[in-house]
Amino acid sequence: MWKKRFFEEKKKTSPLEDVCQRLRNQIDSKQQKLMADLGKLNGKPSATRNHQLPSVKNNGKMQASKLQHEVEVTKRQVETAKIKLTGEMKLRHQAEEDVKILRQELLTKKIRAHIAYRDLERTRAFVAHSNVRSHDSELAPIDSNPTRAIS
Secondary structure: OHHHHHHHHHHHHHHHHHHHHHHHHHHHHHHHHHHHHHHHHHHOOOOOOOOOOOOHHHHHHHHHHHHHHHHHHHHHHHHHHHHHHHHHHHHHHHHHHHHHHHHHHHHHHHHHHHHHHHHHHHHHHHHHHHHHHHHHHHOOOOOOOHHHHHO
């Protein structure tokens, strides 16, 4: 029952994961574009200076933004790994339960087969023993004169 629901939900999840991945890619591209724009601002010459020095404020913003983005990506990866692990653990537990049930059924069937075989062997032995007795009685000498037996 659980396994059936799991696979139904897994079928529904695939399209949603595709949409989510597409949106993540859009966020990543916008993040990269923002980083590139901030990098360009750092490279522009200052009006008061003749040489190019990166702005300390912009540099800090870029580093903070990069770190925040990396933290978000790492959190998503951890969350995805946890979800997969949970699903795999449930599947493993279900498989273990199925194996236990199958082993118990196999043991029961083996016991029934052994009992049936033993009963069959007893029946064969009884029939063979009965046939030997009846065969022995058939081999007893028959008197050819029936009148002697009456007197």
